[in-house]
Amino acid sequence: MARGPNDDEPVEIPIDGTLDLHTFRPEEVKDLVASYLEECRERGILEVRIVHGKGTGAMRRTVEALLARSPAVAHFRTADEAGGGWGATLAVLRP
Secondary structure: OOOOOOOEEEEEEOOOEEEEHOOOOHHHHHHHHHHHHHHHHHHHEEEEEEEEEOOOOOOHHHHHHHHOOOOOOEEEOOOOOOOHHHHHHEEOOOO
């Protein structure tokens, strides 16, 4: 679970297949993405969209590296324009 603005308050993240990383610090992303993917798998959500933003591309590269190393991920790709374009990555998870 992520932390709130003062780091003492947990932030509830809805498990609905879309993870928006805009509100999280870069150092939180590794554990957050792994936990989110596992929660999605447990709930039978096997198609996930991770919104990392466009910016410099650093967060996108981090997310792609995490997905590439995850045994939970069957494959991933950049979202189409309707799904956020290169500001989001779509992943298909193994059941």
